[in-house]
Amino acid sequence: MTVSSRNVTLAPRLTAAVLALGALLGGCANRSTGGDTLAFGADDVRERHPIVLRDAPRSLDVFVGRAGGALDPRQAEDVASFAREFRRSGKGGLVAEVPTGARRDYATQDTLNGIRTALTRGGVSPAVLSVRSYPVQDPGLASPIRLTFASLQASVPHDCGQWPTDLGSSNFRFSSSNAPYWNFGCASQATLAAQIADPIDLVRSRDEGRSDIVKRMNAIAKIREGKDPSTEYRQQTPQINSTVGGR
Template sequence: MKTAPARSHFPLPWRLALMAAATGLLAAGCASKGPETVASAPIDVRERHPIVLRDAPRSLDVFVGRSGKALDPRQRGDVIAFAQEFRRSGRGGLVAEVPTGARRELATHDTLGGIRSALAQGGVSPALLSVRTYPVQDPLLASPIRLTFASLQAQLPHECGQWPQDLGSSDFKFSASNEQYWNFGCSQQATLAAQVADPIDLVRPREEGRPDIVKRMNAIAKIRQGQDPSTQYRATTPQINSSVGGGT
């Protein structure tokens, strides 16, 4: 005796709707994920304000002194230090921009001679100095002789102080995102780049120095004797004379 097939408790239109919904879920599961939401600015400060290396000019303004006096001691020391820096990190030649049309042309000539002498004292041949001129806009203002050379420097690729988003309540989407604003960390990165003594240190580490052989042999000798090889620092309490401050 054959058993009649079980009937569904759902009407036909409902069964068709359920089948369509199940097919849609399967298709959604097999489909690839869409593009993820990308923040308006990189979250990491080092990506938003990266430190880059570039050849940038380094300048020193030498103000013209009185006629017959080349350089004062302060400016002579500045030029000598500038020459030593040029020897360490300078690229190309050294340029001196001399003002033209100034009232004290003789004093300008004397100052330029003093600059050549200070450069030689700093280890830079005066033959490497190229002299150019620039017009003086206001004769009443001080017109210095500007020394310039190119050197490898660590800088940011853009200026700080940019505010592409409104930090107020006008942009609700940005305010509700709880993300860092664009200028956040820019001054910190710029200060770090300016404090680096050698920009190459940001690219690769320095070589290790020579080890202290005496200290190493003393540590090995202590280990052989079963002693603690670590350094023992003595913490002594300063003794205050009883006559200072009075006693009880």
């Protein structure tokens, strides 16, 4: 039997092609080894970018006017809203950092008095306000009075936008691993954490509110009478073509 030299030459090339195809198809399989997890991070976005609770400061800058006097309506409402937030989620005391060295001591004192008045409107006693000072570096720039208190906040424990692995073809092992890139889901987790009104809701659920006894008894009475206990809305909804006009 005679074997042609052409078939002998093609055999190594065919073997190499089959091996390359097998490597590519292997990247589409589910990854189950611990080495991949350590190299690329966890597949679950909640493990890669967890939402954590921490005590962090909340601040409000109140700008000092040149002529002094009371706060303008916008800033007065901002301080009153900040006071209500302090009552709801604040921990510890409320601190006011007052600028010094800007040659506007009288205006700063008037602004501080306006802050105390706005805090009272928001339900916070001015007695809880601790006043500190900080030096002004540039008198030509606005130097606000900064109100700060600590509160429990939800956040991602690291910054988003990190790319530890090249998404291109330079890293063949990552490109063929079918693994999500590290930054995937970070922005979604950070946005979800910022939208939570009460971070404790992530830890435990709230108690159920008081049930409506009157509505419940009315439904039971309808069932006893053989009637449908569901709510019926008798308001007529106009048709779209009747409101737009069908001429």
